[in-house]
Amino acid sequence: MSAISLKINGKDHGPIEVRDDLSMNDFLREVLGMTGTKFGCGAAQCLSCAVIVDDPDGTSATMPTCTAPAMNFDGKSIRTVEGHASNGQLTALQEAFIRHFAFQCGYCTAGFLNEAQVLLERLEHQPVAREALEQTILVALDGHLCRCTGYVRYHEAVRDVILAQPARYLL
Amino acid sequence: MRLSRRDFLRTGSVSGIALTLSKIGIPGAALAEQPSFFERETLNGAEVPVRGRVDGLAKVTGAKLYVSDFRAADMPGWPPQTSHALLVRATDASHVYDGLNLDALGANARPDVVVTAAELATSGVRVPHFYEGNLLCPVGTTPLYLGQPVALLLFETFDAYDRARTALRDHSPLRFGAETGPLPGANYATLRFTRVAGADGAPDVYSPLRDGWLNPPLEDSDGRPIWQPGPKTDEAYTRGAALGEDIRSALASPDAGLLVLDRNFETQSVDPMFLEPECGLAWYAPDKQALEIVLGVQSPYEAASAVAFMLGEAETAIRPARIDGRFAYIGGGFGGRDHTPFPLYVALAAVFFPGKPIRLAHDRFQQFQGGIKRHPFRIRSQIGIDKTSGRIAAFAGDHILDGGGLANYSASVAIVGATAAIGIYDIPKVDVTTVAEHSHGVTAGSMRGYGTLQTMTALETLIDEAAVELKIDPIELRRRNLLKTGGPSMTGNPWTVSVRTPEILDKLEAHPIWRKRSMHKATTVGTLVGTGTACCTKDYGTGADCSLGRVELAPDGSITIHTDSVEMGNGIGTAVARRIEAILGRAASAVAVARIDTYDELELSTTGDPYTITQDQQDAAAKNPRWVPEISTASTASIGAHVGTQASAQAARIIFRFGMWPAALALWGIAPADPRAFLFEQAFWQGEELILSGLPPLAQADVAAKAHEQEGVTGAIAHAFSRWAWAQAAFPIDDMQWTADIDALSIRRGSGSYKLLDRSFVFFPPTDYNRIGTSFTSSCGTVVRIEIDRASGALHIVEAYSVLECGEVLVTELVEGQAQGGFAMGVGYALLETLPRFEDGPGNGKWNLGDYIVARASDLPIHNLEIEVLPPVSPKEPPKGIAEVVMIPIVPALLNAIHDATGHRFRSLPVTPDMIKGVLT
Amino acid sequence: MKSDCKRLILAFLFSCAAIIAANLMAGKALAGSLRLTLAPAENFAGIANAKAHSLALFAEIGKVLTSPRCMNCHAANDRPRQGDSGRLHQPPVFRGPDGLGLPAMRCPICHLATNFDPARMPGNKPWLMAPSEMTWEGKTLSQICVQMRDPKLNGGKSLADLVHHIGDDELVGWGWNPGIGRTPAPGTQEQAKALVQTWVDTGAECP
DSSP states (O other): OEEEEEEETTEEEEEEEEOTTOBHHHIIIIISOOTTSOOSOSSSSSOTTOEEEEOTTSOEEEEOSTTSBGGGGTTOEEEOGGGSSBTTBOOHHHHHHHHTTOOSSOTTHHHHHHHHHHHHHHHHHSOBOGGGHHHHHHHHHTTOOOSSSTTHHHHHHHHHHHHHSHHHHBO | OOOOSOOSOOSSEETTEEEOOOOOOOTTOTTOSSOOHHHHHEEOTTSOSSSOOTTHHHHHTTOSOBGGGOOGGGSTTSOSOOEEEEEEEOSOSSEEEEEEOOTTSOGGGOOSEEEOHHHHHTTTOOOOGGGOSOSSOOTTSOOSSTTOEEEEEEESSHHHHHHHHHHHHHSOOEEEEEEOOSOOOOOSEEEEEEEEOOGGGOOOSBOHHHHOOBOOOOBOTTSOBOOSOOTTSOHHHHHHHHHHHHHHHHHHSOOTTEEEEEEEEEOOBBOOOOSSOOEEEEEEETTTTEEEEEEOOSOHHHHHHHHHHHHTTSOGGGOOSEEEEEEOBOSOOTTTTSSOSHHHHHHHHHHTSTTSOEEEEOOHHHHHHHSOBBOOEEEEEEEEEETTTOOEEEEEEEEEEEOOSSOTTHHHHHHHHHHTTTTTBOOSEEEEEEEEEOOSSOOBOOOTTTTHHHHHHHHHHHHHHHHHHHTOOHHHHHHHTBOOTTOBOTTSOBOOSOOOHHHHHHHHHHSHHHHTHHHHHHHOOSEEEEEEEEEEEEEOSOSSEEEEEEEEEOTTSOEEEEESOOOSSSOHHHHHHHHHHHHHSSOOSEEEOSOOSSOGGGOOBOOSOTTTOOHHHHHHHTTSTTBOSOSOOOSOTTOIIIIITHHHHHHHHHHIIIIIHHHHHHHHTOOTTSGGGGOGGGOEEETTEEEOTTSOOEEHHHHHHHHHHTTOEEEEEEEEEESSSBOEEEEEETTEEEEESOSEEEEEETTOOEEEEOOSEEEOOOGGGGGOSOSSEEEEEEEEEEEEETTTOOEEEEEEEEEEEOSSOSOHHHHHHHHHHHHHHHHIIIIIOOBOSSTTSGGGSOOOTTTSOOOOGGGSOTTSEEEEEEOOSSTTOOOOOOTTGGGTTHHHHHHHHHHHHHSOOOOBSOOOHHHHHHHHO | OHHHHHHHHHHHHHHHHHHHHHHHHTTOOOOOOSOOOOOOGGGGTTOOSHHHHHHHHHHHHHHHHTSHHHHTTSOSTTOOEETTTTEEOSSOOOOOTTSSEETTEEHHHHSOSSOBGGGTBOOOSSOOOOOGGGOOTTOOHHHHHHHHHOHHHHTSOOHHHHHHHHHHOHHHHHTTOOOTTSOOOSSOHHHHHHHHHHHHHTTOOOO
């Protein structure tokens, strides 16, 4: 057992005692009741459980929670699907996902949303050429499995958000 | 003959246990510190900020919605702590099970309760007929199949459960003894479908519809059916089978003018791989004798009924007097959550751990191990085609499908697969046999395509091969053989819906991918290029489909909808809301799906089995105005748009006609005798205003308020039933007889209570429609271009086009989304996904997504996939179901493209790069 | 009598190596559920012929090199493999310029400093692919050997570097402690180091 403290969607949690062998996914879902983060495979192969980890250096990355111990998140700051909208205001990505009918069952949506958000933030610092955009989105999202949609509308939604602000995301 | 999708007692109470007594959640009730289950599951389609899915907002914000999201603490009134159950399954089905050894579990990982076959044996628990077989494998017997449940371990705390599940995954607690080999089991179905058309348009000489489906009466010593008629076979079988044998003889020794191809094709076992593993939460409160159960299934009414049957004669301590079933949004279904045994184990966990809310949730290993699979088929096809005309003269098919350990839907899949064997074609002589076999593999059941994916893949690759042999363009060969509107299908009945295959073939032929196929082949350097096409059709509906709907209009114009259809991603909540928005003028502010408990006012009752009931029985039963052939059916078989929206839409029409329309007339000051009073069908909504030419637009809220003020109809609850045609009934409303495609109706006036109406006339579709194979069908064609790397055999899909038809399009994006998702699933089936059937397969508990490969975006032409939806034949054409057919032509089109690229015909699935490489070197 | 026995053992080991090579040619790492052992370097000391001695040592080292624990990261096409079956890594990840993955999926994001056995997740710090010069997938043991010992082919590594890599590298060391669900590399890292050192000392002969 060890006590962990972490920030989730800007809110401090802990210290909370966790078992060394408790996964972060179970910490979120069973301990905190935050079930927006899903469980799909338990093996980091579908990434429906991915959350955003914000590094103190200002960079962010998604990370599967099903294969990582909760302990590992002590002192970290993470974002989950529950934290994207603020004050009832959806992000551009959330709106685009809805407008494009990007998801169907929606069980993979949290993972796609987190991954696409990290991509947007990366492109702000490291923009890509327009010609490379589709491939950049493809590589960024390819770890995420979706069984319903054939992916088309997710990719179109993310592309739409980027093309709406080319100066922000593109070279 | 068609087997029932549910063949036990069905009434408002099953086995003496009252079902689902809970009422609609009361918003703002003082007791509720947190939203009730039903409040969470009822979504406001009007507050979605952009025009999207009704569940759009909930799904992008991570709202508690899916069955796997709920814990005891989320259920107001429940004890707050969640206990956890672990279902241990057999990893061996050829040795005697010797018992459970939990020594590997430390003291802090021990279950509090262990439920085994021994406990069940003395508990009075019954196995619902559909799931015939031991619920838990008894010690001293060989498990019936790989993955068969053996024990339920119940843990009070999550930590103990969590430790145990990890430990037991690494060290199986099951001990096995003597080798017995797999246990034999009877075939689940053996059937023969034979049709011989009359000459020159004369009535059929023989057809399944008129003469019946043939069941071979004899088996050989190995349990294989004997198809040949003989002295011991009865007259009915002999007559049909003799005609079938004639067809086969002619194909075996064809005359010179006939091209005969005789081919074998094999398909694999696959997993539906919906992303949310099966899961459930239940609490048995013995003091109240109430079992509350939260499930996520495609068949909620069946799940509740099955649980009630299971416990209906159990010993008092575990027999609930009441079961409250609550059904949540699910993370995908694809058929694999229709009639699964999983809910039974959720209920068992609860009743054997009284007082403790308990959760049973598969992880992915367990989902592979225990979840319903798609049937692998072995198919032999013989086709005879006139070399001059290109007309198909005869077809014979033989299907053997592996149903795995439990019967489940195997018989039904066999039938649907067999009756789809000639696809979109008109063939005068057809003889198809099918055998659904038992095996010790994981149980197979319903999955998108339902047998037709397998048989039409075999057919459409065969047609492609024939076209090459005959030197006829493959689209032209198809065109010459199309079944036309009104023509008899393989079972002898015509399709009763629009037949759009001629247009689909035209579209495929005109598409640049097809037109430029030779050019691409000639100009692409370095890789092999191939183009392939296929066109398929798939029935929608099961021949006994129900719809329940409850629609209410508030004085402020807001709309509430309840439907028994399940939201599994298909967008049923959105489709029903859009259909009703067109009728009642506003997006619904409360859409509740998967509700089976809010139609009590209809007082429905049923007897018999809708598939096997006789005409006399039906006629007698129909005299009871509460009787319907079936109360609620699964969300399956592509029925979302067609069936799932039906009852709600009909209820809404009644609210408009007898509530809003009279209110509008009053607001316009039009007298009842004014001719304009009858123009209700010409009025329409635009931007929440009711428009009738020549009159001032009326605000929807004003019309609603007036309807309430006038005590017009403001709420309606309806039931609809379809057996390849809607049941139709008339109801007395406002001194007139309202006739609609529903068979039960209750209405509310103003804010009053509901009044149940007796039908003054009812027509149920005749029972001999049960011998129809396919009547409602929709079609889809695909053309695809691929490139193959010579060195590695790697296949790249360059571009693809699918064209489909679905009658009225309720929501364009949902239809296109189905086609895009179906494309991906088709690619997975053709090229990626496979499961070994037995010991090395998923029943061993070791399968996950590292070994089972489903399509990722990088496997697909996501920016080069064109979907075209044909406009309806008329503005009044009803919606048709397409969620399955959109997957089917993808598979044969890819195989035909691979042949075009490599010159090789693969006749087993999936086709992997190694296999392709193997034929290139 | 004793040396005869040894010869017999050696013959057996060579045939093992041949089988392993055949597996490699098929592009697959050896799927092993058995925990294999390594013969200590001194077992080979009796081989009089220096070249034969060195070759025998390399054959023994080959059991380590061709373990899925090594092959999966020395994989071709910039894409690692995983599991004892050596299947392609799921989700699809790629080497990237630094061997640590592409920007969207970096190896250390999932592969933490230690194994997490409850999820059968392997971990070590660092966790990265072998450099592309050291791709072994699809090569015979003989080809691997030639590549390994030649600085022009192996990215500038000396033989001493090789001894250090196999003998002391922490990520290589993980191969002997791969967590539940994966077969460890044969023997121990110490034994492997001694074998490589002795192989180098005896002329680093390649088959």
